[in-house]
Amino acid sequence: MEILVYGIINSVILSMVALGFTLVYSISRLPNFAHGALYVTAGFTTWLFLNRIGHMPYPVAIILSIFITGAMGALIYRFILIRIRGMEISEIISTYAIGLALLEGLRWGGLRGMTFTLPPFIEGSFQIFGVNVDYQRLIIVCCGVVVFLFLYFFTHFTKIGLALRGIAQDERAAMMLGIDSDMTAIISLAIGSGLAGFAAILLLPLGNIIVEAGYNVLIFAIAVCVIGGLGSWGGTIAASFIIGFAQILTEAFLSTHYQMVVALLAIIVTLLIKPSGIFGKQKELEERV
Amino acid sequence: MEQMRKERVDRGLKVRTEGIYAISSYREMAYLLGPRLFFILAVLSLPFILDLAPYWKRVINIMCTYAILAISFDFLANYVGLVCLGGAFFTGIGGYLSAIFNTYLGMPVYLSMPAATLGGAVLCTLLLLPCLPLRGVYFAIVTLMYPLLITRVIEALNIFGGTNGMTGVDSLPNEYVEHYLVILLSLLFLFGMRRFVNQDIGLVLRGVKDNDQSVRASGIDVTSMKVMAVFIASFMGCFSGAYMAHLYMWAGLSLFALDFSIIPIASVVIGGGGTLIGAVIGSFILVPLSELLRAFGTFRIVIYSVALTAFIVFKSEGIMVYLQRKYHQFERWVKI
Numbered sequence: 001m002e003i004l005v006y007g008i009i010n011s012v013i014l015s016m017v018a019l020g021f022t023l024v025y026s027i028s029r030l031p032n033f034a035h036g037a038l039y040v041t042a043g044f045t046t047w048l049f050l051n052r053i054g055h056m057p058y059p060v061a062i063i064l065s066i067f068i069t070g071a072m073g074a075l076i077y078r079f080i081l082i083r084i085r086g087m088e089i090s091e092i093i094s095t096y097a098i099g100l101a102l103l104e105g106l107r108w109g110g111l112r113g114m115t116f117t118l119p120p121f122i123e124g125s126f127q128i129f130g131v132n133v134d135y136q137r138l139i140i141v142c143c144g145v146v147v148f149l150f151l152y153f154f155t156h157f158t159k160i161g162l163a164l165r166g167i168a169q170d171e172r173a174a175m176m177l178g179i180d181s182d183m184t185a186i187i188s189l190a191i192g193s194g195l196a197g198f199a200a201i202l203l204l205p206l207g208n209i210i211v212e213a214g215y216n217v218l219i220f221a222i223a224v225c226v227i228g229g230l231g232s233w234g235g236t237i238a239a240s241f242i243i244g245f246a247q248i249l250t251e252a253f254l255s256t257h258y259q260m261v262v263a264l265l266a267i268i269v270t271l272l273i274k275p276s277g278i279f280g281k282q283k284e285l286e287e288r289v
Numbered sequence: 290m291e292q293m294r295k296e297r298v299d300r301g302l303k304v305r306t307e308g309i310y311a312i313s314s315y316r317e318m319a320y321l322l323g324p325r326l327f328f329i330l331a332v333l334s335l336p337f338i339l340d341l342a343p344y345w346k347r348v349i350n351i352m353c354t355y356a357i358l359a360i361s362f363d364f365l366a367n368y369v370g371l372v373c374l375g376g377a378f379f380t381g382i383g384g385y386l387s388a389i390f391n392t393y394l395g396m397p398v399y400l401s402m403p404a405a406t407l408g409g410a411v412l413c414t415l416l417l418l419p420c421l422p423l424r425g426v427y428f429a430i431v432t433l434m435y436p437l438l439i440t441r442v443i444e445a446l447n448i449f450g451g452t453n454g455m456t457g458v459d460s461l462p463n464e465y466v467e468h469y470l471v472i473l474l475s476l477l478f479l480f481g482m483r484r485f486v487n488q489d490i491g492l493v494l495r496g497v498k499d500n501d502q503s504v505r506a507s508g509i510d511v512t513s514m515k516v517m518a519v520f521i522a523s524f525m526g527c528f529s530g531a532y533m534a535h536l537y538m539w540a541g542l543s544l545f546a547l548d549f550s551i552i553p554i555a556s557v558v559i560g561g562g563g564t565l566i567g568a569v570i571g572s573f574i575l576v577p578l579s580e581l582l583r584a585f586g587t588f589r590i591v592i593y594s595v596a597l598t599a600f601i602v603f604k605s606e607g608i609m610v611y612l613q614r615k616y617h618q619f620e621r622w623v624k625i
Contacts, residue, residue, distance in 0.1 A: 031426045083602050089372050089562075092429045093554055094601045096374060100551060101594035108588040195605050219437065222430045260441045268419045271431075 003248055005116040011244025012144040013203055015237050017033035017217050019147065020195035022236045024073075025225065026183075027168045030081060032073070032262045035196050036218030037099035042197030043209040044106055047116050056250045058119070066279055073193025074186045075204035081189075082182060088139045099214070107211045116209040118201070140202050147198070148237070164188055216260075227270045242266065292625045303617045324616065329476060330564070336468040345577075346468070352576040352616055353471040354529045359553040359560070359568035360478050361525040367563035368486050369518040370498030375432035376553050379526020380533065381439060381545035383409040387531035388455040388540035398459050402531045409527030414520045421515045436545040443542060454541020461535050471532055475569065477526055483565050485521075494518055551590065552576070555597045561607025568610055 017039070024032045042065050049061035057065070076098060084090040125134035155161035166174035167184045175181055196217075207213075224243060228235025241264055250258045296376065306317045332353075339346045358376050365371045387405030390396045396404065420431040448456055461467045485491055494514060496504040501511045529549075534540040552575055553568070559573025575593065582589045 025426075080602050081597060084605070088426065089366055089370075090601050090605065092372055092374070092426060093558065094598050096429075096433075097555075097597040097601075098593040100547075101591045101598070104587045104590040104594070108591060189352055193306075215437065222434075225431060226427065255445060257575075258441075258445060260434075260438055261445075264431075264438045267434070269430060271419055271423065271427075285375060 001129050002131045003245075003252055005133060007241075007245040007248040009133070009137045009141060010248050011241040012141045014220055014224055014244050015240035016140070016144050016147070016199040016202065017238055018221040018228075018236050019151070020192040020199065021196065021218075021221040022225045022228070022233065023151070024188050024192035026233070027164050028185040030077075030085070030185065030189070031095065032189065032192060033092060033096040033218065034073075034076060034099035034102065035192070035221055036214035036216070037102035038069045038072060038193045038196040038216045039200040040106060040209065040211060040214040041072070042066065042200040043118065043204040043213075044116070045069075046118060046201055046204075047209060050118070054090060058121075062201050065201065066194050069197030069200075070190040070194030073095075073189040073191075073196075077182075077186050077189040077195075081185075085185075099218070103211050103214045117207075118205045118209065120205040136205050138225050143198075143202055147195070155156055160187060219260065220263060223267050293622045294625050295620050297614070297618045297620050297622045299618050302576045332472055332476065335472070336465065346464070347581075348577055348580050350471055350532075352573055353475040354533060354536075355552055355556065355572040355576050356475045356569040357471075357478055357529045358441055358449055358549060359556040359572045360475070360482055361522040362553045363557045363562060363565055363568040364482055364486070364525075365518060365522045366557070367514065368491065368498060369494050370501075371515065371518065372429040373432045373522070374554070375435045376526060377545045377547065377549035378432065378439065379409070379413055379523045380524075380530035380549045381542075382413050382437055383527030383530025384534035384540045384544040385449060385455070385530075386412070386527070388458045388535045389449065391458050391535075392455060398461060398535055401459075402528075402535060405531040405534075406524060406528040409530065410520050410524035413523035413527065414516060417519055417523075418516065421512055421519065433550075436550065439544045440542050452542060454539055454543075456539055458534050458538045458540060460538050467536065470579065471591055474528065479565060479569055482521075486565070490517075518602040547590065548558050551593060552579070553598075555593045557607075558597050558600050558605075559607060561609035561611070564607070564609045564613075567607050567609030571607070574608075 020038075021032055021035045024030055024035075024152065045065040045068055046061050049056045049064055050058065076095070078100065080094055080209050081091065084094060107275070120136040121139055122135040125132050126138070127133075153161075155165050163174070163179045163208030164187065166177070166179055167181060171181055174184075198219075204213075220243070224236055224240045228237070243263055246266060247260050249260050250262050302317065302320050305311075305313070306321050311317050311321055328452065339349065342620060350492065358380065361379070362373060362376055364382030365373050376477050383405050386409045387401050390404050390408075391398065391402035394401075416435070419430070420428060443449060444452060486494070493504060493509055496507075496509075496515050497511055497518075505511050506515070530544055533544065553572065556575045557568045558571070559574065560569070561567030579589050579593075582592060585592070603610075
C-alpha cells in the first residue's frame with residue numbers, strides 16, 4: 001500500500017518536473033537545458049523574498065518568484081535563443097551554459113549547506129489507506145492534477161493555446177495564418193519556465209534548496225520526456241508513472257542510490273526497444289535514424 | 290548619403306598556394322607552413338620557456354589535456370553531429386581503468402596508460418552503443434547523464450575506493466616526460482585528426498552529420514560510422530583521463546567532474562568549431578585563464594558559461610575562423 005501511495009505521489013512529482021521541459025520542446029522544438037537551473041532559482045528567489053527582501057507573505061513570494069522565472073525564460077529566448085534558433089548544437093550548448101551559469105552562480109553566491117528551506121504550506125500529516133502522508137504531498141498531487149487540467153483547457157480552448165498547438169503541429173502553416181513564431185516561442189518558454197518555478201515551490205518544502213537539485217531535476221525531466229516520447233503529453237504522464245513507480249520500488253528493495261541508475265536504464269531500454277518513446281509517433285524518421 | 294560595404298578579397302598569395310603551385314617558391318611555402326610551424330615550435334618550446342615560472346609548467350600539462358578533450362568534442366560535434374555533453378565520462382573511465390591496471394594488476398605506467406586508453410575507448414563505445422541511433426538533442430541528453438550515473442554507481446557500491454578515490458597510482462618517470470608526452474600526443478591528435486577528417490571517411494562522417502538518410506541510402510551503415518567516431522573520440526578522452534590519473538597519482542570521482550565536460554565545449558566554441566586547431570587554441574586561452582581565476586572557486590564555471598553563451602550568440606565563428614580570414618583575405622570598403 002505504501003508503495004502504491006508513494007508511487008503515485010512520486011509519479012506526480014516527476015511529471016510536474018518534466019512538464020515545463022516537454023511543453024517548451026513540444027511547442028517550439030527548443031531543448032531548454034536551463035530547466036533545472038530555473039527550478040532552483042525559483043526556490044531561491046522565494047526564499048529571498050521570504051527571509052531577506054521585504055519578508056513578504058508566503059503566497060505573494062510564490063507568485064512573484066513564479067513570475068520572475070517565467071520572465072527569465074522569456075528573456076532567455078528574446079535575447080539569446082532567438083539568434084541561434086534552428087542550430088541544434090548551439091541551442092543545446094547555450095541553454096546548458098545558461099543553466100550552468102545560474103546554478104554555479106547561485107552556489108558561488110552562497111547557496112550551500114542546509115540553511116535554505118521553504119516551509120510547507122500546511123504542517124502535519126494524515127492517514128490514507130493506513131499510510132502516513134503529509135499535507136504537502138497531498139497538495140502536490142492536487143496541484144499537479146489542477147495544472148494538467150489547466151494546461152489542457154488552456155491549449156484547447158484559448159486563442160493563445162491554440163496558436164501554440166498550431167505552431168507545434170506545423171510551423172509554416174501556422175505562420176501563414178498569422179501566428180508569430182517568435183511570440184509563441186517566448187510564450188512557451190515563459191510558461192515552461194514558470195512551470196519549473198511552480199514545481200520548485202511545490203516540491204522544495206520537502207527538502208533543502210540545493211544546487212545539485214538543479215542537475216537532478218534536469219536529468220529526471222529529460223528521462224521522463226525521452227521515455228514518454230519528446231513532445232508528447234500523454235507520454236510524459238505515462239512515463240513519469242513508470243519511472244515514479246520504478247524508483248519507489250528500487251528505494252523499497254534496493255537503496256536510494258540507484259534512483260538515477262533506474263532512470264538511465266529506463267532510458268536505454270526504451271531507446272533500444274522503441275526509440276521514439278512510448279507515445280512518440282510523429283517525426284520518428286526525422287529525429288532519429 | 291553614400292553607402293559603403295566591406296568587401297573581402299583573397300590575397301594573391303593565398304590563391305597561388307592552392308594546388309601544386311604551393312611548392313613554386315619559398316615564399317609560398319612559408320605562407321603555408323609558417324603558421325603551422327610557428328604553432329608547433331611554440332608549443333614544443335613551452336616547457337623550456339616556462340622554466341622561469343615553475344608553477345605555470347604544471348599548467349602546460351592540464352592545458353594540453355584539455356586541448357585533447359576539446360579536439361575530441363570538436364570532432365564529435367562538428368564532424369559527426371553528436372554533441373557529447375559528458376566528456377567527463379571518457380576521462381573518468383580512462384583514469385579509473387588506468388588506476389585499476391596500475392594498482393590492482395601492478396602494470397607499469399608505460400603499459401597501464403595505453404591499456405587504459407584502448408580498453409577505456411572500447412568500454413565507452415560499448416556503453417554508448419545503445420544511444421548511438423540517437424542524434425542531436427537526444428544524444429546530448431543521454432551523454433549528459435552518463436558521468437553522473439557512473440558517479441552514483443561508484444558511490445553506491447563503494448567500489449574502487451568509493452568517494453575517497455584510488456591512491457597510490459604510479460607517477461610518470463620525470464617532469465619532461467610528463468610535459469612532452471602530452472604535448473606530442475596533443476599535436477599528433479590534432480594533425481592526425483585534421484588529416485583524418487579530410488579523407489573519404491571524414492567526408493562520410495560529415496554526411497552523417499548533415500543528412501544521415503542520404504548516407505544510409507548510399508548503402509553505408511550510419512551506426513557503424515558513428516561507432517567508429519565515438520571510438521576515436523573516446524580514445525582521446527580516455528587518454529587524457531589515464532594521463533591525469535598518473536599525473537596526480539590519484540583517480541577519484543572528480544575525474545567525472547563537470548569541468549571536463551564544460552571547458553572543452555567552451556574552448557571549442559571560443560576557438561571556433563569545426564577547425565580542430567581552434568579547439569586547441571581555445572583551451573590554451575581558457576585553461577591559463579582559469580588558473581588566474583582560481584581564487585574565484587566555482588565562479589569560474591559561471592565565467593566560462595557566460596563567455597560561452599556570448600561567443601555563441603555574438604561571435605559564433607570563433608577566434609580561429611576569424612584569424613584564418615584575416616590571414617587569407619584583405620578587406621576594403623567599396624561603394625555600393
